[in-house]
Amino acid sequence: MAGRVTLHDVARRANCSVATVSRVLNNTGPASAETRARVERAVAELGFRFNEIGRSLQSKRSRTLGIMVPTLSNPVFAAIIEGIQAAARLSGYQILLACAYYDPEEESRAIDTLLAKQVDGLLLTLTNADKSKEIALLHQADLPFVLIFNQPEEALPAVTVDNSTAARDVAKALLDAGHRKVAYVAGRFRSSDRSERRYQGFTQAFAEAGAPPPVLVEVDYDRVDHRAVLTGLFARQPDTTALFCSNDMLALAVMADLRRMGMSLPEDISIVGFDGIAVSTLITPSLATVVTPCHAMGRRAASGLIDAIENRRQPPAGTLLLPYQFRPGESLMARPGRNRPTRSAPTRAKASPLSVSRKETER
């Protein structure tokens, strides 16, 4: 730890007490013009900088937010964090970052460390919010927190999109394009609350349309090559015409796998993703996907958290659903014999029932 010049040094140099220096620097009490000037000069000459550790110890506030996400490899979380940063910076908060790699034990450890570091609040994406015992810990410690992406059953502070209706929209787009034999491809975190919701919404929509139930395909998220699993799928359902992948990164990986298996995209098979990461629009074929307002989610979650912190209360226990948007793309192709266009005008951003109407200034 550097910056060895302390309030004390400044005080001595300015010929006054530390209390005075503190008052001047914080504008928290009276001080004569002369004293003020002397202090300012001493500060400049000494290159004084507050030691925030000392301040935190005494104020019992660290002005630091803890973030815990599964990984940084998925750009979705990078975007979330940038959103959080934007809000944090506005209010003068710093960010302490931890990744848990979809491992509940790591999650536990990370949260523990964050607590020990005395963060003022926590922004989390848990593997499964409903099964997490960390939530109880946080409540008990009375530490404000907001979940991001998670869509828990219980009433917990969370910011996400309605995964169920979003998946229904995907189902609808697929059905409209003439796809009936499809599969839902999910990472090993299918045990995740949000993936579960997507799967349910997806299958329900198919059921309501009288279409055969989508096949569930689980892939190991660590693995880079999913060809074996995909081969298994085609053995089980040879006439599969479309895949709904639980996130864009997975969709990209699957597309690469399919091509290595000799398929042409989207002619041989259609793909839909989820998240709307930046690259999904740059590639060919462009990826049809559900665009989530990642940056805004991070920003909203953080500003809500900060608000709670500053007012010494918990963020409202309830899920804030932000508007998402299904974005058609070249990766989703209409099946022959169908005349409904697949790539019609983009569907408008649809606000789900629970979502607020406040305007979002997306980045």
Add this chain to the structure above:
Amino acid sequence: MAGRVTLHDVARRANCSVATVSRVLNNTGPASAETRARVERAVAELGFRFNEIGRSLQSKRSRTLGIMVPTLSNPVFAAIIEGIQAAARLSGYQILLACAYYDPEEESRAIDTLLAKQVDGLLLTLTNADKSKEIALLHQADLPFVLIFNQPEEALPAVTVDNSTAARDVAKALLDAGHRKVAYVAGRFRSSDRSERRYQGFTQAFAEAGAPPPVLVEVDYDRVDHRAVLTGLFARQPDTTALFCSNDMLALAVMADLRRMGMSLPEDISIVGFDGIAVSTLITPSLATVVTPCHAMGRRAASGLIDAIENRRQPPAGTLLLPYQFRPGESLMARPGRNRPTRSAPTRAKASPLSVSRKETER
């Protein structure tokens, strides 16, 4: 700040002094078996957790590393951070994160905040390390730091790849494939030390081959659409057959732009990137690029920094060059009339002169 139970509470409950509790919990002195047991029980019953702020204040060490990168939008930095995390976790360090968005003023502000937070060391990617006055500040504060990606002129602790020879390799691959009219496309951070080096190596190799000098094209990094600039390039050099983009993300954006301009890739124009981000292998055409060991760079930089911190000294002032690898890809196509194959076997990882020989366990 939560976790209101302190050492004092534990002491009272265990019927001993805070000193004893501290000794027991830190294994830093003698204690009878009974006392030990009483303390352990009290800790468990009270749910005690150290307040790291208090510890830091007294120990003058925060066990926290400050990270400052330009942005999280480029997966390269996300990978770097994951590498840092890996090393940090091993040694029990936490990460305080700041993004500066290629803005020197932001860089300054961020470093200042990180210093105030009493980080034990800093991991930085600066816009331009040679022109940064923050370096002086860090030296003056005697705060250990390591640059990542930057390749400064001065002898500063840094971990990167040899941008110059890497760019020469790209030039060589391009020339071998029959390209002579090319351009170097750089983000607005062409003022960055590393981009400068790449440009130099690239142009030198062309000069040595007696080929016309590559055109320099600068694009605004904020902008998503670079078609105007590209149109300008083609006006200036109509027979341009290949573009070397200063990073993969930019390459992807440029590829999308070219396609929107009606070009086919790689038939009409070849593209080479720099970084080797994960998606570059998933897309079609796959991206020819210089694969940098991002994860290892973060890991090495962090472990070097931690080593310096724990031994109360500065990291060795010198650039550690890690091996990179030019990876051919479908985006780089041989020009007609050339018989040398473009997509031969991958070139082996080439260790540059200054690089160490220690084995890297890439992730």
Add this chain to the structure above:
DNA sequence: GTGAAAGCGCTAACAG
């Protein structure tokens, strides 16, 4: 308008 002093949670002498 200014200073002395207590104390935030913890560790580290120093006594006993």
Add this chain to the structure above:
DNA sequence: CTGTTAGCGCTTTCAC
């Protein structure tokens, strides 16, 4: 083996 005490850098009464 255990307790007392003095800070770490800062803010904040409470006097003067």
